[in-house]
Amino acid sequence: MGTLRVPDVVPSPTQDSERLRKAFQGWGTDEKAIIWVLGHRTASQRRKIRDTYQQLYNESLIDRLQSELSGDFRKAVILWTLDPPERDANLAREALKSKRKGVDHLKVIVEMACAASPHHLMAVRQAYCSLYDCSLEEDITSNVTPPVRKLLVGLVSSYRYDREVVEEIVAKSEASKLRDAIERKQLDDDDLVWILSTRNVFQLRATFERYRETYGNPIDEHIKRCGTGNLESILRIVVWCIGSPEKHFAEVVRASIVGFGTDEDSLTRAIVTRAEIDMVKIKEEYFKVNKTTLDYAVIDDTSGDYKDFLITLLGEKM
Amino acid sequence: MGTLRVPDVVPSPTQDSERLRKAFQGWGTDEKAIIWVLGHRTASQRRKIRDTYQQLYNESLIDRLQSELSGDFRKAVILWTLDPPERDANLAREALKSKRKGVDHLKVIVEMACAASPHHLMAVRQAYCSLYDCSLEEDITSNVTPPVRKLLVGLVSSYRYDREVVEEIVAKSEASKLRDAIERKQLDDDDLVWILSTRNVFQLRATFERYRETYGNPIDEHIKRCGTGNLESILRIVVWCIGSPEKHFAEVVRASIVGFGTDEDSLTRAIVTRAEIDMVKIKEEYFKVNKTTLDYAVIDDTSGDYKDFLITLLGEKM
Incomplete structure (x- = not known):
């Protein structure tokens, strides 16, 4: 479930385009209005606004946002407005x-x-x-x-099969193939790459579970023990993204704000790409691990229009 | 260019569905009417007929064709009627x-x-x-x-780039990679598989041409010299399908009718899959190589409704 909030009565794409146009005109830009419109519309509604805006004003909405906004706020709004x-x-x-x-x-x-x-x-x-x-x-x-x-x-x-079809026999035999590659520290093994890139995610979750039961540890732990190279890092992300995307994205958010400075690109990416998909679960996961809410962490680490925009996508009322 | 002939004024999907329904009813099936309707409609028109037929009669057109027709004629009509x-x-x-x-x-x-x-x-x-x-x-x-x-x-x-972008430098370097794999008789070499499955077909044609210029023979000749195994056979088909699909399909037709007996499955496949795409070129190629027309060869080697249907797709007036 996503955190995007869409009003009960959604203005027409023409009304939204007019409001955006007004926000761009005059002295200074009305960032609040931009957040108010785009931050409360689904992907298909944003698509219609872009098309309508182009027709009405013979100008690309993306180009206009590019010239009106700046910094991390601009990047986040543009990524959000693209299909x-x-x-x-x-x-x-x-x-x-x-x-x-x-x-x-x-x-x-x-x-x-x-x-x-x-x-x-x-x-x-x-x-x-x-x-x-x-x-x-x-x-x-x-x-x-x-x-x-x-x-x-x-x-x-890959074009994975997308319904939940799990075969226990495949889970067993492929857990063993994965184990074999990991024991040989051959993490670019043909079988391993084929399994991770071709099997449907439900099957892979069963395979990972079978791996844990049979070999005593989660597969990502064993991958970590193979070394600290690039392939190991990427493979662990593959396992997380397949096994539990919400854990992965909770970690992306955490890593982006921990310590001095913020990795805004990663923070923006996590929120913009998941606000319509599974942000509710990501927040739960974040709270479980960090004992603080994701919203609070974002508020604490960002500021200005950028903060307001992210918080809007996270479902907070401004 | 395809050979499919569509009438200037196309009946509505409802009219076509009614005509088909009539062809199915009564004693015996009116195969001529089926050919007359379906054999003169584009893929999107056939799609609409299927949908309309289903709505009007609460019955699948494919299932009905399955039960009304038989043999190679049935197989050809059903393949043609599917999306x-x-x-x-x-x-x-x-x-x-x-x-x-x-x-x-x-x-x-x-x-x-x-x-x-x-x-x-x-x-x-x-x-x-x-x-x-x-x-x-x-x-x-x-x-x-x-x-x-x-x-x-x-x-x-693969999802190849589909516009004509050719880089001479890529053609040169990849012709040399292909040559290297062929000299080593390593026809499942990673680079070779990657090049053939990833590059756009225009780039690959330039690469094959560069290969021929540099190494004195067409690449499929050199593949043939590597052996007569399954991989060699399939690789040569890959080169033909990329280099010149019309030559490949002219050969599929020729091979399907040469000698005793006909390979109806291959003949049907070639005509059904290419009638809307490049059958005009395939016919030209066929004539160039065999000194007889493809239409004549099909007429000579097939009979009955099956023949009439194929000839209809080949653009002949019945």
Whole structure:
């Protein structure tokens, strides 16, 4: 369940576009109005607002937001206003073109392949091709080095079956294949990559459970013991995103605000991508682990319009 | 360009449904009427007829065709009446569950991955999941043995970029990677599988051309010299389907009617899947190679309603 709040009576896309246009005009921008409109609309309503705005004013709403807003607030509002597949194609491209070391920035690609619906992943791949003149797989191959490359290409190529079909016999035999690869410290093993990128998530959860029962520890613990390399890090994110996306995203939020400074990009990504999906569960998980509410943590660590926008998506009344 | 002929004034789906219903009723079935209606409608028109027929008579058109018709004629009409992605999911399933030896029956999977649009392939994967409680990749893995398995999983997982973007530098470097794998007779090499399943077809045609220029022979010739195993056969079909689908399908038709007896399944598949796409080019290619027309060959080798139906799809006036 998401935390997005939509009013009982939703204004028409024309009324919303007019309100946004008014917010942009005159001296200074009315950020509150922008939050008020866009922060309370579903993806398909936002899509209609974008289309209507374009027709009415012959101007792209995204471009206008780009020129009116700034900083983390601008980034969050624009990501939120894009179609979800287009948004994730953007995030994937940014991650792939980033000069950052390590693989932490690549987790967004794991999230779209393992913690979103198979249909969404297909739509992201289509959006990626439309936007960037090449496929997502091609860009992964040119920008990521092995062995992480092999895993990511496998994951984004998948179209998992999306209903709950679990076979105990598969869980047993594939838990043993995973164990075998982990014991050999061969984390880019063909079988392992195929299993994690192809099986439906319900099957994989049963396989992970069977793994824990048979080998005494959760699979992510055993992956951790293989080493601290990039492949180990990414594989543990794969296991979390499949096994329990809410735990993964609660951890993304926690990690983004812990210590000095805030990793706004990660915080924005977690909230913008999950507000319509499972933010209620993410908040519960966050509270369980951190003994404080996620809302409070966000309020404490952010400020201004950026804070107001995130809190709106988290379902708080402003 | 396809050979399907649609009348200038197309009857409404209701009129078509009524005509079909009439053809089914009374003593005997009016096959001519069935051919007359369905054999002159596009995929989206057939879709509407199916929906309308279901609403009007509370009966599935496919089920009714199943019970009214028989033999190769029935199979052809039903494949033609299904939505193209559903049709190909059916053909893929039948190929994967076949007990036949060799890999000839698997070429249908190569055709949908290499000679159809990326969008169509995605739709086939979705249809496959809806129809069979597992993904196409999972069924390939359980029913095909390595090394052909690896190639087929790679091919069906792809979502190729679909516009004409060709980089000469990529053509050069990847022709050399392909050559390297072929020289080592390692036809399931990671790079080779990745290149053939990921690059857009325009890029691949440039790469094949560069291969021919640099190494003196077409790549399929060199693949042939590696051996006569299953992987070699399938790889050559991959190269043909990417390089020149019309040549591939002209050959499918030729092989299906040459010698004693006819391979009706292959003949039906080639005509039903390509009548709306590139049958005009396939006919030209057929004539160039065989010095006789494809229509004449089909007329000569088939009979009855089956013949009439195929000839209708080939654009002949009955």
